[in-house]
Amino acid sequence: MKKVFILFMLISLGAELSAQNRVTWIWYPGDFEVWLSNKMQNRRTERGAFFPPFWRMDNHYVLIDFHKVFDVPSEEQVELYVEGQFNVKIDGKGISGYPRTITMPAGKHKLSMKVFCQDRVPAIFVKGKTVVSDSSWLVTYEDKEWIDASGKASDQSGTNWLSAGSWNFDSPSVPPSMFALATAPQSPVKVEKTAGSLLVDFGKETFGFIRLKGLKGNGRVSVYYGESKEEALATETCETLDHLEINAPVKKDSVMNLTKAFRFVNVKYHPDVSIDSVSMLYEYLPVADRGDFRCSDAEINRIYDVSKYTFHLNTREFFIDGIKRDRWIWSGDAYQSYLMNYYLLFDSPSVTRTLLALRGKDPVSSHINTIMDYTFYWFLGISDYYLYTGDKKFIEQFYPRMQSLMEFCLSRRNGDGLMEGLPGDWVFIDWADGLSKQGAVSFEQLLLARSLETMATCSKIVNDQEGATKYEKLASNLKAKIFSTYWNEQKQALVHSLVAGKQTDNVTRYANMFGIFFDYFDEQQKQGVKQHVLLNDKIQKITTPYMRFYELEALCAMGEQKHVLLEMKDYWGGMLKLGATSFWEEYNPSKKGAEHYAMYGRPFGKSLCHAWGASPLYLLGKYYLGVKPLSPGYASYVVEPVLGGLKWMDGKVPTPAGDVKVYCSTKEIRVQGVAGAGVLRIKSKTKPSGDGLEVKPLGNQLYEIGIGQNKAITVRYSAL
């Protein structure tokens, strides 16, 4: 396989900065994402065997019509670059052949191109002075432009035109099909050489192509990858490997075909083979950090840094789950990456690429990734995307795909109107021993309720009043039903499930912690849940960083930052103490040694670099620095710094209009605001003060101070 390594910079763009007027490759929206996800998700191997996903992979539309009407000041030459077989029409009149340059006459003219491409996504790059391809072009997969026997075109059309999709393919010579992540050479920090073997340590978890330099001789070379040293040495049970048959009379270099995740590499070779050295090409998505967090606690700083590295390793063509094993796009995992992204990268294209790849195409024949909860996280992802970015266009373009997915869900409710697993539905929730998936699980109903609320919001954005009414009613009915069905007054909790119409005795954390930050509980219920569930050691503990994310979020949402800081130090700090250089798929402090690496019945089944391990990025930005949008796209926002036991913290949170900077000690807060309407809310023993500030007491030692657009403020206060 020939590989094309192309280095091109990704510019982090807020959603408000559209690709309009920047000449770029365009395609049918969502299609590049589907195509690229097929390519990426079919790169998984398990011990050398190809391991593809078990859900439906969709496909791009192979025949696309592109057009735009231009007002051309004076005749101009226009260059055309196309992926596929194409035609060009000016004002509906075809031009013979496959022209590379056309002349656009002055005046108002419609330029149309129609492209067929089976193996890649039909795409065009049009470059004139005023006539350029950008996301303002309209596209469809069925133009329905028939003519009658006299040659007259049809006068009514039922065709849906969408705005073209685009990303950052701004060079005519790098079409979308040539997409490749960036690479950089890296060397090991330590090599142990024995007869016929090299054990190489790259010093930390990493990802890329192994390069064998100076290969010579005849015989087999095997490369065993390990996230741990134990795994690399376990040639019979390590998860990934490569075998090469060498026949090299003179020295040559060899780069592996497929990327792998590893810290250690164990290269074993035939006595007739020699190898000079082992190095790697680190592969990554070049996207810059915008968020930041430093504080008085060195361990937390280290947790933040390792979270960042973990997150970057899993932020690739898409937000993936983990780099060693699946390397697939999992909606539940991706949902957490979206949230972390808003506090570190604010890279909207990574969010929309992932959402579109997950959704694929109609018809809906299964839940996203086959998992019921993962379908709902997809809706929640859209809800957050809109809140953080304010991007209405995305919702306008993909509302029909939201509708059909929701219809699929609604059609699978049981007789009580509740979601219950049907054959083919995976009720996942979490990796937890003995967790019951029987009957109608309360957790799933909460997610459906939130998804219905998201649909109602989006219906209004696209002016679907009927839809808005319908989804609002469904949401409020379901919320009422959740409380009448699952709330147990004695237990002060939502019970886990309803089996055969009866409440089970089981209380788990899941529905209860989501109920907190969904704000579905009244104050009394909240306190009940906090005491009886969240802070109750008798309730089954959570061992995945995945659900720790929500557990700690729920506690933060109730002002328990002090407690959460200790939990973070204990849990993430615990992994660091075990030598983690990235955060894991699952962590159970009670395990010992290599026990930590086992999962799925395999000794090295566990992923030691899982996106969901990076949640401190989100928690520290949202609940410590305390920066949150109040209305879509940070048109209004709040800054509520909470030290949670830290002496000071200093950081940045990205928004569409720049970064909000927050410094907070026990005595002083400095905030640099952005274009939106920001307010600072702080608790203080005494009334806060500062030059020219209007301080509004909200009672109960809480104060609110307007930040002012793009203004910096300094506030003196006295932390509680």
Add this chain to the structure above:
Amino acid sequence: MKKVFILFMLISLGAELSAQNRVTWIWYPGDFEVWLSNKMQNRRTERGAFFPPFWRMDNHYVLIDFHKVFDVPSEEQVELYVEGQFNVKIDGKGISGYPRTITMPAGKHKLSMKVFCQDRVPAIFVKGKTVVSDSSWLVTYEDKEWIDASGKASDQSGTNWLSAGSWNFDSPSVPPSMFALATAPQSPVKVEKTAGSLLVDFGKETFGFIRLKGLKGNGRVSVYYGESKEEALATETCETLDHLEINAPVKKDSVMNLTKAFRFVNVKYHPDVSIDSVSMLYEYLPVADRGDFRCSDAEINRIYDVSKYTFHLNTREFFIDGIKRDRWIWSGDAYQSYLMNYYLLFDSPSVTRTLLALRGKDPVSSHINTIMDYTFYWFLGISDYYLYTGDKKFIEQFYPRMQSLMEFCLSRRNGDGLMEGLPGDWVFIDWADGLSKQGAVSFEQLLLARSLETMATCSKIVNDQEGATKYEKLASNLKAKIFSTYWNEQKQALVHSLVAGKQTDNVTRYANMFGIFFDYFDEQQKQGVKQHVLLNDKIQKITTPYMRFYELEALCAMGEQKHVLLEMKDYWGGMLKLGATSFWEEYNPSKKGAEHYAMYGRPFGKSLCHAWGASPLYLLGKYYLGVKPLSPGYASYVVEPVLGGLKWMDGKVPTPAGDVKVYCSTKEIRVQGVAGAGVLRIKSKTKPSGDGLEVKPLGNQLYEIGIGQNKAITVRYSAL
């Protein structure tokens, strides 16, 4: 573009002879058809410009799971050939890498393969002693085989498994992606050479790749194609052409990239270029004729032969409309090809390939080819396919695609429950001047009623009782509505349409002639329609062979074979008298000279070789030789020979179990029957007789004689 010419014989198989136990390439059913139709339908050009279809082109599933459980008598070596990236599992256990040979252990074992392929259809060819790939393998595009944290696989599955698709790819070295039609060299019958030009006549309409031999020199060569001499000479307005830039210091041959339709080729070349000769590669689907028809009338024999040639030219990767211009798969055109096929080729794969390509995939976003009537013809095509072949498997596999297409139709009915064109719906009916498409056209309601009846039949085949009840009720309600709404007692006809809820005054032939052979009229209505519509010159005449097909069928169904024979001689004979070597898209005897070639506002817009021109194949087989299935797959059938003015006729009609042979003169009838229960029905002045025959008088000079399975009978009678 490099072309692979592969000659491989297609074996005409009845549906009952499945591909089981014959080792062959297999894929997800319907996917090769979609892939091949994309390839074929995107070969249309108009004056050198690419001219793709205006409806949605679908795509194959890119990731497919194949499996079968085998009982292996003793360990065997199995060769694997795959299109795509794949894995192999025996009893769920993966084998490392991409093995070309595996060892299947003795005993009962499940062999699974999973294949990803983006540009071609995922396909496998498995060749062992007992372990072979054939259509008995099961396939899916979503296996939903997840595992839990302990490694346990999901215990319930919602996955639909279908039987694998296959055709005639029986060699491991010719995978489906290498499909190519057969070719044979052909030479012109006449060449007129002038300075810088060669006008080449191939003697009759043909199709293929033009080959220029002994090209030398520098400069442009242009090839102008003509179905008529006028078109080839009209370099500014001919429909298809090729331009080549030659730079050949020594002589070379050049074959055009794309096939074209032509009889004449006008090659114009630069003074600095020389060409030795022009020839062609005729391209065709190698499929043998099984039906035949000879009779006492030489003109009818010629019409039959030219129909046969016309039909062969349009029977290619799929049944297409015409070879010059569209070369697309149009459901209305294809529907007639299915029917002709049952009387000439009985090539079921050509029918199912075409049906599957037309249907494509869900979701349904428009009518088939965007045309309302063409959606209904698709259902009618399935109804006939089942009747002629008895192939239940096809219906079992694709019933869900029938359901979703029907739901699309039902969702588009107007307030009165009638089909009326919505934006994006093309109500075609026929090419006819001034034909109204406004309101709810009666013709469309008849087609919907017949489609609903088809759905009811298919529901029963797949044991969907609920569906059967629903569709039966919808069909009978609609039929009642058709008569209460459109039947005009005074006009003795169904009127053309209902506009704003009111009957129009207009009577056209369409609904009335379909009503005859759908058997929707009572005897009195039939006679009324015959006199007031079919034989009434005041009703707008039909000028397309397309609708002549049904008009003549309706007359035949009412015993008007004598009249129809004269019409055939007049209409098809009329084209022959104008020099036609294949039958046309449209024929209007009142036009003169090159006027005949114009259509769609273009001087050579008309196709002179259109499949729908070949209907005498069907009419002569079904209504003169009179062979018709009475139950699916010719389990029972009738032979009702009608001379219609001929002195004698002699022919064959193919069935799944062999050919029914019929000779009929005014005095003697000889029939060679097949495996089904056949009866001969004849009208005779005197009681027919023959050795060992039991003759049953049915009254009114009609007699019935049992044919006997695979028996030949000779009957003496006296024609009326």
